[in-house]
Amino acid sequence: MNKKIALSLLSALILLPLLGCDQSSNEQQRRDTIDNNASVVDGKKSESNAPTSDANTAQLNTKGEQKHKEQLTAARSWDDIKRTGYIRALKLNFELEEALPRSYSAAAYHQSLLENFALEHQLTIKWVSAGSLNDMLEKLNTFQADIIARHLTVTESRASKIQFTLPVSSSREQLIIASHAPKPNLEQSQSITLLPGSSFIETVKENFPNWQIETFNGGVSSDDIANLLSERKVELTLLDESTVNTLLDYRQDIRVIKTLPAIKKQAWAIHPNAPALLQQLNNFINAHHLSSPTEAKRTADLDNIKKQKRPLRMITRNSPETYFLWRGELMGFDYDLLKEFAKRQGVPLQVIVADSYQQMQDLLNDGSGDVIAAGISRTEKRQKNSQFSIRYNRVNEHLIAHRDAAPITSLNDLNNRTIHVRRSSAFWMTLTSLQKKYSFNLVAADESLSTEMLIDQVDNRQIDLTVADSNLLAIEQTFRDDIVSPLVLKESIPIAYVVRENNPKLLTELNAFIAKEYRQVFYNVTKQKYFSDESQKKKLREERLLLGNQLSPYDDLVKPAAQAFNFDWRLITSQMYQESKFDPTAQSFAGARGLMQVLPKTASEFGFEQLTQPQEGILAGVTYLDWTRDRFDTKLPPQERLYFALAAYNTGFGHVRDAQKLAKQLNLRDDRWFNHVEKAMLLLQQPKYYKNARFGYCRGSEPVNYVRNIHQRYLSYLNLVP
Incomplete structure (x- = not known):
């Protein structure tokens, strides 16, 4: 057989x-x-x-x-919420594990606002799942939850059934189709598929009264909708601009064909019979000047960011060292440190993902972000063009080889070996300097290959050697048994934040944060969380x-x-x-x-x-x-x-x-x-x-x-x- x-x-x-x-x-x-x-x-x-x-x-x-079947016959009062120490908030099933925010994410923004509200009042959040928008409204009206804290468009029909807070955000609405689909004639009758129970149904009836409206089956995420468009299972839909922008961060198979001019106010919703809760929420919204989470490019310093309650915008990479999603949790050494810094400054943190150091610099310089926090080594060349903080970490540059490759005990053993690194990396400068004395082959790796992927190629014997910093080496050795570091090429390289030159207050506060926390309890626990080498511990387990x-x-x-x-x-x-x-x-x-x-x-x-x-x-x-x-x-x-x-x-x-x-x-x-x-x-x-x-x-x-x-x-x- x-x-x-x-x-x-x-x-x-x-x-x-x-x-x-x-x-x-x-x-x-x-x-x-x-x-x-x-x-x-x-x-x-x-x-x-x-x-x-x-x-x-x-x-x-x-x-x-017990969690989702709390049977009540009336809305919980603010006193009830304070006495029990928790607030019950509704979340759609497909939002139980959020996508990785690369820039602004409406769902992540509203969730972080509710977390700030809960923190101010010493409350915990108990999330209640719902299958659809209609299910959300039903559970709110049957007292199974206290609040819908999401970008819910304010409409007259909804306001007759639920109580809205003051506006928390706003957005336009956009018609989208598959990228490869022909643009329809919007003056003619069209078939459009919309989320059941959404405000988009009212929008289409008002703006396109002759169109035929279909609805999606059950609770679907925006990503599911994009998939259906891409596969041409539906031809046309309507979503709010913030949701579309989040999709366009990582998808090229959908496109916008029209942005409707009306700006729709978005607010949170509670049961009409909870006036004290409404007052507390409105006080929070007023105090934090909430109206629109998105903003034009800005270069304001930290004092203005704090005064206007704007988010601190962290520019970083999506990588195992800096910022990633694991089991639904946003994590990363740089992310955790900046999140704590923003918390102490009393401002929310927003993450903007870039693909290269050059792109990070461009985003910083044009006002799209405020600080680069991505494990950036502070080199003399980079300092000529950028404003660096004091170091918040030190790393060594390690040569990476396969365990079974020819042994390397000194730099002389590099002769006739081949090392692959990206030309844009700091490792390239180290190796070009060494190449003046040692005759190894230096190959410029594809710029799309991350250092961890080059390590993977060494592990699989596809390339001979590469270079990585000690932090990434510690992570990789947790998962790999066949890579070794026979040499340290450069020691004690400072890792620092990068800010604009016209932001001295932000630089001062970052330096103060580093000076206070470097090698103290919070810093050490955070660093050990990501970079301690578990491989030996695993081998010693019984x-x-x-x-x-x-x-x-x-x-x-x-x-x-x-x-x-x-x-x-x-x-x-x-x-x-x-x-x-x-x-x-x-x-x-x-x-x-x-x-x-x-x-x-x-x-x-x-x-x-x-x-x-x-x-x-x-x-x-x-x-x-x-x-x-x-x-x-x-x-x-x-x-x-x-x-x-x-x-x-x-x-x-x-x-x-x-x-x-x-x-x-x-x-x-x-x-x-x-x-x-x-x-x-x-x-x-x-x-x-x-x-x-x-x-x-x-x-x-x-x-x-x-x-x-x-x-x-x-x-x-x-x-x-x-």
């Missing part, structure tokens, strides 16, 4: 236990099947690892339902596979949890080993915790708080895996849906969707993981591809290896415990 066919049949057979159960049962029914007494660890009854009483178990089983018919110390907890959500318990055990090596106290660089390494924010969304308790940590992880599986099309083959769910668990649903879309563009199958979508996932490490992806940069090798390792270990577990 053909080997590939045999492997496919084996894969299908071993997945049969995963596919035999009806997946339509609701979460409460699943939880009710969990064994109340499943708390045996290493053959002994646990007294601390898991709740054992009926009351505790009942509490655990209903946590996920391989805690047990003998006999027990795979882990927590089999008796995993089995009922897996059964409740229609998973094979051996698969969950394999995933648990991959996540934590069976260590319930494990914590990742990003703060994911417990046996299944769930982020506290994500766990809280599902009603779990004690992630280091084995039973709760396992149930939180299985619940989250089930949630990721449910987000993929039920028409997918069940085993493929599971692979996609595992990949999404590791890196985030959005990155997997990006990979599916890219696979389709590359004539690969978007409904198969192995050898299809996983290939596209690997390409999302390359600027050429992630620049056009909604969720941006993704270390694609991580989810690819994650799914493969879990799958292979699962096969082994089936042999150990049939």
Whole structure:
């Protein structure tokens, strides 16, 4: 039998236990099947690892339902909100994991404003999901939430049902079509497809009364709408300008054919019977001078930015060192530092993504941004044209080689070797200086290749050598076993911020922030979060596979949890080993915790708080895996849906969707993981591809290896415990 066919049949057979159960049962029914007494660890009854009483178990089983099923018969008053310490805000299902903001994002802007409001009043936000705009309004009017904090267009019909705050933003509306579609004659009758329940329906009826209006099925995101346009499944739609601009940041397959002249006011909405809450929100809007989040290019200094409550605009790169999206969380060393700086200055932070240092300089100089924070090395050449802060970091320049390549012990060993770096990088200057004395080949790499991609090429033996700074080397060695740094080419290179010369107050405050925080607790914790080398720690972890018919110390907890959500318990055990090596106290660089390494924010969304308790940590992880599986099309083959769910668990649903879309563009199958979508996932490490992806940069090798390792270990577990 053909080997590939045999492997496919084996894969299908071993997945049969995963596919035999009806997946339509609701979460409460699943939880009710969990064994109340499943708390045996290493053959002994646990007294601390898991709740054992009926009351505790009942509490655990209903946590996920408490969040969204708070039954009230009246709107909560401001006093109720303050007393309970939280405000319930509605969010569309597809916004549970936001796209990577490259410039202004309406959804991110309004979410950050609500977070600032909550912070001022010492409140937490409990997000309530909704499937559509109509669902949002229904949940607000049935008291399931306190506020819709998004760019909701103010209309007379809506104002008769809900209470609007003062305007928070404004936007025009734009007609868009596919880039390759012919422009329609707008004077003639057209068919236009619109979001159900949106204000766009009223706009079209008013401006184009003869047009035929269709609506999208269910809750769709703006990205989904762009996909439908690009595929010519719909021909024409209407969206607000801010949403279109966000799409155009990373898509070239749609275009604007008309911008309607009317400026529409956008506001937040609450129930009409909450006047005190309305007053608090309006006070906040007035105090922060909120009216329009977008603005013309400006070169104002920090004092004017603070006075006018404008955002501090950070210019950076989408990269693993600076700014990226992981499991729905915006992260990055430079992003975290600037976010803290902006917080202390009392202004919001807005991120603008650029592709090169030259583009960063152009954005700074023309007033599109305020500060470059992208791991920029302060060199003599660059200082002639730019205003740098004092250093906030130091790095070394490391030569990168494959572990099995010819050894390099001194600079003399570089003779006749070949080094690839980008001509625009600071490494080029270092190497051209060294080339005066040593006879190595210096090759200008394609400017579209990031340093991490050049390291990947060394790892795969495609090129001989490259150069990287010590921060990126630390990140890469966390994920790669075959790269080494035989030489340090240059030591103690200062990394600094770049500002305009006419912004002395911003420069002074940045320098003061650096001087205060450099190598102090906040700085050290942030730096260690991203650049500590975990590879050695991973190698030293105990391989805690047990003998006999027990795979882990927590089999008796995993089995009922897996059964409740229609998973094979051996698969969950394999995933648990991959996540934590069976260590319930494990914590990742990003703060994911417990046996299944769930982020506290994500766990809280599902009603779990004690992630280091084995039973709760396992149930939180299985619940989250089930949630990721449910987000993929039920028409997918069940085993493929599971692979996609595992990949999404590791890196985030959005990155997997990006990979599916890219696979389709590359004539690969978007409904198969192995050898299809996983290939596209690997390409999302390359600027050429992630620049056009909604969720941006993704270390694609991580989810690819994650799914493969879990799958292979699962096969082994089936042999150990049939």
